[in-house]
Amino acid sequence: AQRVTQPEKLLSVFKGAPVELKCNYSYSGSPELFWYVQYSRQRLQLLLRHISRESIKGFTADLNKGETSFHLKKPFAQEEDSAMYYCALLNGGSQGNLIFGKGTKLSVKP
Amino acid sequence: NAGVTQTPKFQVLKTGQSMTLQCAQDMNHEYMSWYRQDPGMGLRLIHYSVGAGITDQGEVPNGYNVSRSTTEDFPLRLLSAAPSQTSVYFCASSPRASSNQPQHFGDGTRLSIL
Numbered sequence: 001a002q003r004v005t006q007p008e009k010l011l012s013v014f015k016g017a018p019v020e021l022k023c024n025y026s027y028s029g030s031p032e033l034f035w036y037v038q039y040s041r042q043r044l045q046l047l048l049r050h051i052s053r054e055s056i057k058g059f060t061a062d063l064n065k066g067e068t069s070f071h072l073k074k075p076f077a078q079e080e081d082s083a084m085y086y087c088a089l090l091n092g093g094s095q096g097n098l099i100f101g102k103g104t105k106l107s108v109k110p
Numbered sequence: 111n112a113g114v115t116q117t118p119k120f121q122v123l124k125t126g127q128s129m130t131l132q133c134a135q136d137m138n139h140e141y142m143s144w145y146r147q148d149p150g151m152g153l154r155l156i157h158y159s160v161g162a163g164i165t166d167q168g169e170v171p172n173g174y175n176v177s178r179s180t181t182e183d184f185p186l187r188l189l190s191a192a193p194s195q196t197s198v199y200f201c202a203s204s205p206r207a208s209s210n211q212p213q214h215f216g217d218g219t220r221l222s223i224l
Contacts, residue, residue, distance in 0.1 A: 009150065034212065042217075043200070043216060043217045043218060044202075044215040045215070046212035046213075086153065097155055097168065098153075098213060100152045100153040101152055102150060102152035103152050
């Protein structure tokens, strides 16, 4: 079954510390993965997608097919990074639906 | 462009009432979807549409109806509201189904059922 697992409900770090939000997936084909972010009282927005291999706001995520992981990393956390982060897997075929993890709330303390 | 617009932003209903959550997009996207967001549950897909006139069920469709008469609009109907439907509802769109283009989300509708 296709599934996205984010094992941490809450992750709390101090400003300037490295941060890693974990995401593991289960998918039979070649996965397309995304990270979405939701800042307080705002809409969900795309942070990055693995196909672009980009760095947004200092965040990166590498797809590791051997470990079926797509962890989100940032070397130095900022207070404005505090938000809810969702890992999502594109359900292939004609549906194109996103399968979301349960989310991780990142809290960056001053 | 307004992107994805949802109305209303907040709504309180009594058990058994019906209502329609509106969603409109002005990006000529083929694919539209509805999610509900609950604490500890993430986002779960309710219904989706790959184009005008085509709808299908997602993970949690019971108690909800949708229609897609135009490309722009994708309303979500609660037939007989129940307290279990208290949630935040998000509408999203993307250029086409199976697209690796990002989905664009609306601001959400916070719905409380008493």
